[in-house]
Amino acid sequence: MPTQKPVPQTLDAWLKQLDGARLPVASEQHERVRKALLDSRRSLREIAELMQDSPAIALTLIREANRKGSSLSEPAESLEQALTRLGLSRTEALLNQIPALDVAQIPRELRQLQLISLHAAQQANGLFANRLARLRQEIHWGSLLFFAPLWPLVYNHPQLFNEWEQRVLGKGEPAARVERELLGVPLLQLCLALARHWRLPDWIVQGYRLLVEDRRLLVKALHIAHDNEHPLHQQQMLDADPHLRRWLTQPGNSILLANGLALSAHHNWSCQHSQRWQRLTGLYLHSTLGEVQQLVHQQAVQSAWQHAQADLWHPAEALLWPWNACRLQLKSPPAVVKSEPNEWKTQCARLLATPSSFANTLQLTDCARAALLASGFPRVLLLLADRTHTRLITQQAAGLPLEAGQLRLEPAHSQVLKRLLAQPGQLRLSPANMAQFSALLPGSLKALFAGEHLLLRSLASNGRVVMLLIADQNGGAISDGQLQVFSKTAQCIERALTSFARRGA
Known part of the structure; x- marks a missing residue:
């Protein structure tokens, strides 16, 4: 996992940071x-x-x-x-x-975005490359690399991908507003600047320039494409606008269409955005909406056969769902996890036993993890601090992706972590204070604990912080009663740490 970096707020700062990224x-x-x-x-x-x-x-x-x-x-x-x-x-x-x-070890968000790019390349190959065989290579590589300016951004700041996806696709917030809040600059403007800086293929630069500097041309084309059931009328409207007609025949538009289809399908095959890109593709190919949808679905399945990964989302999966289903809206509320009072008491008794019954730190933290799970917290992460407080390393994890077990955090890049390591303390995140503290947390940590409710607590031994506990209710709200149980469990773990440190005395 990459070391958490500060989030720039200006175009020049973004270009400098992203240009230096080394993608794995x-x-x-x-x-x-x-x-x-x-x-x-x-x-x-x-x-x-x-x-x-x-x-x-x-x-x-x-x-x-x-x-x-x-x-x-x-x-x-x-x-x-x-x-x-x-x-x-x-x-x-x-x-x-x-x-x-x-x-x-590669952030899931980066692999997810690259999967969208691979899906876009398959759409471009299937829809356009066969018709423009002479330009097959340009179409393939242009469509694959169209979202390349976003790859280092998502690699350095994976939490931004999750927030953008949830707010823009899941909640329907305006993309421009969300991007300005998260990045400080318009996302498409950043992509255009980076594509020019890297001298990516001309078609990629032309696509971003259209989206940033000449959106009126795209809007006019979308307006004509909407009347997909009357091809003769569409042709008459194009004949009346020679400039638009010439633009629509440019082969470079194929990579913009392919990526529009792939990104919109990432959310929903039947949403308004998907319909727009499908109709515009139909206008470009002189095909009906039904014909385009059949081709697009076939290419999505072909892409899934080649590139699907178990922990990533591929839109081909949604072709088996009800037509109007949305992936981000199908998630049911977080399940209420019941505590196991008897198991919790047993594990706490082990923690409180004197002298300490643990032979090593691993045994102690395993018992601590079991106590937190029994207290009703299904997602748990225990990190140990090194002697200099320059690194936090995962010791135990439960209910989280595999990468949680290899997490390495550098507190110097997070004001929240620095404060928690300075002295024992507890932070309860909720919608009321999430905006205040979210930007101060490592992106790799937020990527593991998606949601608006989270508990962080630092524990000390002999006056020095040695461990950080992080737990939540699968992203759901945490009641005051659950908070009390968490605090009692943390106290038991802290006493166990102190007793363990004195075992040789």
């Missing part, structure tokens, strides 16, 4: 590509095709091939062109600089 790649993919580069029987096209399942590798190589210092005026439009410019030796050196991590 899954170890298996990294090794597969490395072996291909060393295989003299492989052609550049075969190597490029092998890399298409590793978006971060593709972005790294195309950025390097198109860097500002290059003497070539035109940016490489495909990975094969980039490999030709770089050569195999330089490509291998760049590959060795890319961090290779286990999948569980």
Whole structure:
């Protein structure tokens, strides 16, 4: 997991931070590509095709091939062109600089966004590449890399992806307002600036420029596309606007359409946004809405076969649901978890026993985890502080994704964590104070505990904070009674820590 970084609030600050990000790649993919580069029987096209399942590798190589210092005026439009410019030796050196991590160590939010990009590339290949075979490579790589400016943002700040998804897609808040609150700048403007800075393929820059600087053209096209049942009338309206008609025939629009289809389907196949992109695609392809939907659904299934991952969401799953179902609205309220009073008392008695019955810290924290679970908190994280309070490392976790077990936090980047480590204390987060403290918490921590209710408590031994407890009710509200039980459990754990520290005396 990446170290939590401060959230910039200006365009220049964002560009500086995101330009310096080094995106990780899954170890298996990294090794597969490395072996291909060393295989003299492989052609550049075969190597490029092998890399298409590793978006971060593709972005790294195309950025390097198109860097500002290059003497070539035109940016490489495909990975094969980039490999030709770089050569195999330089490509291998760049590959060795890319961090290779286990999948569980790569933030789920980054992998989810890259899955959307892979889905978009499949939509582009299936809908447009066959019709524009001469431009197949440009269409594929342009559609895959269209959201690339967002990858380092989500890698550095995974919590922003979750907040944007919940507020914009789940609650329907205006995207522009949410993005200004979270980022300080419009998201599309940031994407355009980064695409230009990296010299990404021209079609990507054109797509963002349309969304940022010429939205009226897109609105006019959407207005005509809405009348999908009357193709003759649509053609008459296009004939009356030659500029719009010429724009609509540009092949570069295919990557914008593919990504619009993939991102809107991430929420709901039948929502207003999905319908708009489907109708606009129909206008572009001279196809009916029904024909477009059939093609889009087929490509989504094909994408799921190739790229679906167990812990990620793929829109093809929703094709089995009722047509109007929305993924973010199907979540039922958090289940009320019942406490187990007898088990809780048993575990607390073990914690309070003197002298301490624990042979090591792992046994003690395992008992502490069991006590918290028995008290009615299904999601629990126990982190130990090092001697210098410069790092918090997971010791026990329950009810959380696998990456929770490998979490490493640096308190220096979080005012909340620094205060909790300075002296024992407790923080109860709720909708009333979430806005005040959310930005002060590490993004990797917020990504694990999605919701608006959370308890954090630091525990001391011999006057020094040694542990941080974090627990919640699956994101649901925490009652005063549950808060009291949590506090009593924390007191038992704190006494156990003190007793354990004195066991040799």
